[in-house]
Amino acid sequence: MDGQPPLTRIVVWLGHLLVLAGALGGAAFALSVLAGGAAAPPHLALPRLFPFAEMSLSVDGLSAFFLVVVALVTAAAAIYGPSYLGAHAKAPVLQTFALAAFVACMALVCCAGDAMTFLLAWEGMTLASWVLVVSDPREENARAGLLYLVMAHAGTAALLVVFLTLADHAQAFDFAALRSAARGLDGRTRTALFMLALAGFGAKAGVVPLHVWLPKAHPAAPSHVSALMSGVMLKIALYGIFRFGFDLLAPASGPLPASWGWTVLLLGSASAVIGVLLALQQHDLKRLLAYHSVENVGIILIGAGLAMVLGGGRGPQPLATLALAAALLHTLNHAAFKGLLFLGAGSVLARTGIRNMEELGGLARRMPWTAWLFLLGAIAISALPPLNGFVSEWMTFQALLLGGVRLGGASGLLAGVAASMLALTGGLAAACFAKAFGVTFLGRPRSSHAEHARESPAPMIAGMALLALACIALGLAPGFAMPLFDRPTAELLGGLGASAVVTARGPLVLTAGGPVNGLEATAISMTVAAALFALLAAAAWVVSGWPREAPRRLAPTWTCGMTPTARFDYTATAFAKPLRLIFAAVYRPRRQIERETGPSPYVLRRLAYTGEVVDLAETMIYARVKHWVNATAQEIREYSTGRIHGYIGFVLVTLTVALLVFARP
Amino acid sequence: MERTQHIVRIATETGLLVLLGPLVTGYVQKLKARLQCRRGASLLQPYRDLAKLLRKGTVRSDTATPFFRAVPALVLAATVTAATMLPVLWAPSGPALLPVGDSILLLGLLALARFLLAIGALDAGGAFGGMVASREMTVGLLVEPALMLAVFSVAVAAGTTDLGELAARRDSLAALSWQAPDLLALFGMLILALAETGRIPVDNPDTHLELTMLHEGMLLEHSGPGLACIALATHVKQLVTLTLVATLFFPPGLARGLAPPEIALALGAFAAKVLLLATFLAVVESSYAKLRFFRVPQFLGLGLVSAFLALALRVL
Numbered sequence: 019m020d021g022q023p024p025l026t027r028i029v030v031w032l033g034h035l036l037v038l039a040g041a042l043g044g045a046a047f048a049l050s051v052l053a054g055g056a057a058a059p060p061h062l063a064l065p066r067l068f069p070f071a072e073m074s075l076s077v078d079g080l081s082a083f084f085l086v087v088v089a090l091v092t093a094a095a096a097i098y099g100p101s102y103l104g105a106h107a108k109a110p111v112l113q114t115f116a117l118a119a120f121v122a123c124m125a126l127v128c129c130a131g132d133a134m135t136f137l138l139a140w141e142g143m144t145l146a147s148w149v150l151v152v153s154d155p156r157e158e159n160a161r162a163g164l165l166y167l168v169m170a171h172a173g174t175a176a177l178l179v180v181f182l183t184l185a186d187h188a189q190a191f192d193f194a195a196l197r198s199a200a201r202g203l204d205g206r207t208r209t210a211l212f213m214l215a216l217a218g219f220g221a222k223a224g225v226v227p228l229h230v231w232l233p234k235a236h237p238a239a240p241s242h243v244s245a246l247m248s249g250v251m252l253k254i255a256l257y258g259i260f261r262f263g264f265d266l267l268a269p270a271s272g273p274l275p276a277s278w279g280w281t282v283l284l285l286g287s288a289s290a291v292i293g294v295l296l297a298l299q300q301h302d303l304k305r306l307l308a309y310h311s312v313e314n315v316g317i318i319l320i321g322a323g324l325a326m327v328l329g330g331g332r333g334p335q336p337l338a339t340l341a342l343a344a345a346l347l348h349t350l351n352h353a354a355f356k357g358l359l360f361l362g363a364g365s366v367l368a369r370t371g372i373r374n375m376e377e378l379g380g381l382a383r384r385m386p387w388t389a390w391l392f393l394l395g396a397i398a399i400s401a402l403p404p405l406n407g408f409v410s411e412w413m414t415f416q417a418l419l420l421g422g423v424r425l426g427g428a429s430g431l432l433a434g435v436a437a438s439m440l441a442l443t444g445g446l447a448a449a450c451f452a453k454a455f456g457v458t459f460l461g462r463p464r465s466s467h468a469e470h471a472r473e474s475p476a477p478m479i480a481g482m483a484l485l486a487l488a489c490i491a492l493g494l495a496p497g498f499a500m501p502l503f504d505r506p507t508a509e510l511l512g513g514l515g516a517s518a519v520v521t522a523r524g525p526l527v528l529t530a531g532g533p534v535n536g537l538e539a540t541a542i543s544m545t546v547a548a549a550l551f552a553l554l555a556a557a558a559w560v561v562s563g564w565p566r567e568a569p570r571r572l573a574p575t576w577t578c579g580m581t582p583t584a585r586f587d588y589t590a591t592a593f594a595k596p597l598r599l600i601f602a603a604v605y606r607p608r609r610q611i612e613r614e615t616g617p618s619p620y621v622l623r624r625l626a627y628t629g630e631v632v633d634l635a636e637t638m639i640y641a642r643v644k645h646w647v648n649a650t651a652q653e654i655r656e657y658s659t660g661r662i663h664g665y666i667g668f669v670l671v672t673l674t675v676a677l678l679v680f681a682r683p
Numbered sequence: 684m685e686r687t688q689h690i691v692r693i694a695t696e697t698g699l700l701v702l703l704g705p706l707v708t709g710y711v712q713k714l715k716a717r718l719q720c721r722r723g724a725s726l727l728q729p730y731r732d733l734a735k736l737l738r739k740g741t742v743r744s745d746t747a748t749p750f751f752r753a754v755p756a757l758v759l760a761a762t763v764t765a766a767t768m769l770p771v772l773w774a775p776s777g778p779a780l781l782p783v784g785d786s787i788l789l790l791g792l793l794a795l796a797r798f799l800l801a802i803g804a805l806d807a808g809g810a811f812g813g814m815v816a817s818r819e820m821t822v823g824l825l826v827e828p829a830l831m832l833a834v835f836s837v838a839v840a841a842g843t844t845d846l847g848e849l850a851a852r853r854d855s856l857a858a859l860s861w862q863a864p865d866l867l868a869l870f871g872m873l874i875l876a877l878a879e880t881g882r883i884p885v886d887n888p889d890t891h892l893e894l895t896m897l898h899e900g901m902l903l904e905h906s907g908p909g910l911a912c913i914a915l916a917t918h919v920k921q922l923v924t925l926t927l928v929a930t931l932f933f934p935p936g937l938a939r940g941l942a943p944p945e946i947a948l949a950l951g952a953f954a955a956k957v958l959l960l961a962t963f964l965a966v967v968e969s970s971y972a973k974l975r976f977f978r979v980p981q982f983l984g985l986g987l988v989s990a991f992l993a994l995a996l997r998v999l
Contacts, residue, residue, distance in 0.1 A: 445824030456805030568740030588813020
C-alpha cells in the first residue's frame with residue numbers, strides 16, 4: 019500500500035474485511051442449509067418495492083450450493099485484495115465499494131425467491147462488475163466494458179422476455195407461482211422459453227458463440243475481481259440455467275424434453291473445445307485464463323446436459339445424479355482453480371506490470387510462492403491427477419460412458435462424441451498450461467521488469483494458498499464434498515442424493531454406476547492413488563538423491579556452444595506453433611514478415627514479424643452484426659433531428675402505441 | 684487378511700512391471716539389431732545403463748529452479764503409480780478392496796508424467812527444451828483422446844472402466860468376445876502404442892540429433908541418478924502401454940488364485956503377450972522411416988478415427 023493516503027488504506031482494508039466477514043457468514047449459513055436435510059428452505063420476505071410484486075429471498079439446496087461457491091472465492095479475493103489494490107489501483111476506494119456490491123448482488127441472485135429480486139440483483143451484478151472493468155481508465159478497457167455491457171443487456175433482455183411471459187401467465191412474480199404457471203404451458207412454448215433463457219444466461223456464462231466479450235472484459239478488471247468474474251459470476255449464470263432447466267420450466271413429472279439436454283450438451287462440448295483452442299494461442303496471461311473459463315463452463319454444461327437427458331423417467335436415476343454431481347463438483351472445482359490462477363496472474367501483474375507472457379520468464383526463482391501455487395492450479399485445471407480437476411472430469415467421463423451405454427443408438431453416439439471432446443479438451447489444456455507456466459515462470463527473464471520482480475506480500479500469498487488448499491482437499495478426498503451436492507441433486511432430479519450414488523463405498527472411494535441400475539460400478543480412490551504417488555516419489559527422491567562420491571555441479575544450459583541468453587528461450591508463440599498449424603482451419607492464422615535488406619538481399623537490416631489468429635465467432639458473426647447495426651444506424655440518422663423534444667415525441671408515440679396494443683381491458 | 688493379500692498382489696504385479704521394463708527395451712533393441720544384420724547389445728544393456736547412471740554425478744543447469752531436481756522422481760512415481768492400475772497376473776475376484784485399477788486414472792497419471800517432464804524441459808531454458816516440450820505436448824494431446832476412445836470402446840461393452848474387472852469379464856461375457864469394434868480398436872491402439880512408447884514413425888528413441896527428437900530432447904538437461912529415474916520411467920511406460928493393449932484385447936491367461944501352476948501359466952501368458960507386442964514394435968521400427976513432425980497428426984488421426992469408429996459401432 020505504498021503511496022496512498024492512510025484514509026484510503028483504512029477504507030480499502032475495512033471494506034475487504036467486511037466482504038470477508040460476509041463471505042464467512044454466507045458460507046456458514048449455506049453449509050447449515052445444505053446439512054439441513056429435508057428441512058424447508060429458509061424464506062425471507064423483503065419490503066415491497068413495487069406495488070405489483072412481492073419480493074422475497076429463498077434459499078434451497080441449489081441456492082445454498084452456489085452460495086458456497088461465491089463464498090469460497092470471495093473469501094480468497096478479500097484476503098488478497100487490499101495488498102493488490104495498494105500496489106496497483108487507480109481508484110481503490112471505488113473498486114472496494116464496487117467489489118462489495120458485486121459480491122452482494124451475486125449472493126442475492128442465488129437467493130432470490132422471485133423474478134423481480136432476481137432481475138434487480140442480476141442487473142446490479144452486471145453494473146457493479148462493469149464499473150470494475152472500466153475502473154482502470156484505458157482505451158481498451160472502455161471498449162471491453164462497452165462490449166460487455168451490450169452483451170450482458172442483450173442477455174438480460176432475453177431473460178426479461180422469459181420472466182415476463184411466465185409472470186403474465188402466473189399473475190405473480192414469486193418462483194412458486196412461475197413454476198406452476200410454466201406447468202400449464204404447452205411443450206413448445208416451454209421449449210422456446212428454455213432456449214431463450216439458455217441464450218440469456220449463456221451470454222453471461224460465455225457459452226460459444228456468445229463468449230466474445232468474456233476474454234476482453236475479465237482481464238480488464240483488477241485481478242481478484244477477474245477471479246470473481248471468471249470463477250463465480252459465470253457460475254451464477256449457470257445457476258440460472260440449472261434453476262430454469264431443472265426447476266422453473268420443468269414439467270410436473272416425467273423427463274425433460276430431449277431437445278433441452280442435447281442442446282446444452284452440444285453447446286457445452288463446443289464451448290469446451292473452442293474455448294481451450296483459443297486459449298492456447300493467447301499470450302496475455304489473464305486473457306488466456308479467461309478463455310479457459312469458456313472451456314470449463316463447457317465442461318460443466320456437458321455434465322448438466324447429460325443430467326437433463328438422463329433425468330426424469332421412472333424410478334431413481336443414479337446416472338443422472340452422477341452427471342449432475344459431476345457438473346456441480348466441476349463448478350466448485352473451477353471456482354477454486356480458476357480463482358487461484360487469476361490471483362497468481364494478478365500477483366505477477368502486480369510485481370511486473372506485464373500481462374504479456376513473452377516479456378516475462380524466470381519468475382519462479384524470483385516469486386517462488388506465486389510460481390508453485392500457480393503450477394498447482396495449472397495441474398488442477400489440466401485435469402491431471404491427483405488434484406480436483408481430474409476428479410470432476412472422471413465423474414463426467416463415467417456419466418458419459420455409462421449414460422451412452424444406457425441410451426444406445428444415436429444418443430449414445432452423441433455421448434461418445436462428447437466424451438471424445440472432453441478428452442481432447444484435457445490434452446489441450448495440459449499443453450496450454452505447460453506453455454503458460456513454462457514461459458511465464460521458467461527459463462530466463464525476458465524484460466527488466468521480470469528480472470527485478472520480487473515476491474508478493476503475504477496476504478496475497480495467503481489468498482492463493484486458501485484456494486490451493488481447496489484444490490488439494492477436493493482432489494484427495496472428494497468424497498467428503500459429496501454431501502454438499504445431496505440437496506441440490508435430490509431437489510433437481512429427485513431420488514437419491516449425490517453421496518448415496520457416488521460415495522456408496524465410503525467417502526474415500528468414488529464409485530460410478532453402482533448396482534442400482536444394473537451396470538457394474540467403477541471405483542477409484544483418489545486418496546490411495548495420491549498416497550501411492552507420494553510414497554513412490556519420496557522413495558525415488560531418496561534413491562536418486564542418496565549421497566555418492568561422484569560430484570554435483572552447476573553449468574549453463576547447453577545451447578550448441580554459445581553463451582545462453584534469454585533470446586534462446588522458447589516463446590509462447592513458438593510453443594503454440596504446432597497447434598496453430600494443425601488446427602489452422604479453426605485459427606485462420608495470419609502472419610506478416612517484413613524484411614528490410616541492405617545493399618545485398620542476403621544482408622538483413624531489420625526483420626519484423628506480426629502474427630495473429632482470429633476468433634471465428636468474432637469474424638463470422640459479430641463483424642457482420644456490427645456492420646449491419648452500423649448500416650441501420652446510418653439509415654436511422656436521417657430521421658434524427660438532434661433536438662430533444664423530437665426524441666420525446668418518439669418516446670411518447672411508442673408508449674401510446676404500446677399501451678393501445680397491449681393494455682388489458 | 685484379504686486386504687493384505689490384495690496389497691501383496693498389487694505390489695507383485697507392479698514390481699514385475701518395473702523390473703521387466705528395461706528388459707523389454709533390451710529385447711526390442713536386440714531384435715532391431717538382428718533385423719538390421721547387427722549383433723546388437725546384450726538384452727541386459729538397459730539395466731547396465733541404469734546402474735551406470737545411478738553411480739554418476741550430476742550436472743544441473745544454472746537457470747533451472749529447485750523443482751527441476753524433483754521432476755525425475757515425480758515422473759517415475761507417476762509412471763509407476765499408473766503401472767499399479769494394470770492387472771498383470773491376477774484377475775480380481777469380486778470388487779477390489781483397494782480400488783486401484785481405473786483406466787482413466789492410468790491415462791491421467793501418464794499425462795501427468797508427460798506434463799511434468801515438459802515443465803522440466805522448459806525449466807532449464809534454451810531452445811531445445813522448449814521445442815521438444817511443445818512437440819511432446821502436441822503429440823500427447825493427439826494421442827490421449829484417441830487412447831481414451833479406444834479404452835472406452837472396450838469399456839462400454841463391459842460397463843466399467845476398471846481394467847481388472849474388464850479383463851476378468853472379457854472371458855465370461857459373450858459381448859466381449861472378438862467383434863468388429865475390437866479389431867478396429869486394436870488397430871487404433873497399435874498405432875497409438877507406437878506414439879505412446881516413443882517409437883518410429885512418431886519418434887526415434889535412438890536419435891540424439893536435436894532437431895528430430897521428441898522424448899529424448901526433454902532429457903537433455905537431466906543427468907546422473909535423475910536421468911536414471913526418467914530412463915526407468917520410460918521403460919516402465921513402454922511396458923505399461925503394451926500391457927494395457929494386452930489387457931484390453933488379449934485378456935485370457937490371468938490367474939484367479941494363488942496356486943503355483945496357475946501363477947506359472949499367468950506369467951507365461953503375460954510374457955507371450957508382451958513379447959508379441961514388443962516384436963511388433965521392433966518390426967515396425969525396422970521397416971518404416973520416421974515421419975516428419977507435421978505428418979504425425981495425420982498418422983495419429985488414423986488411430987483416432989478407428990478408435991472412434993470402434994466406439995460408435997459398439998454404442999449403436
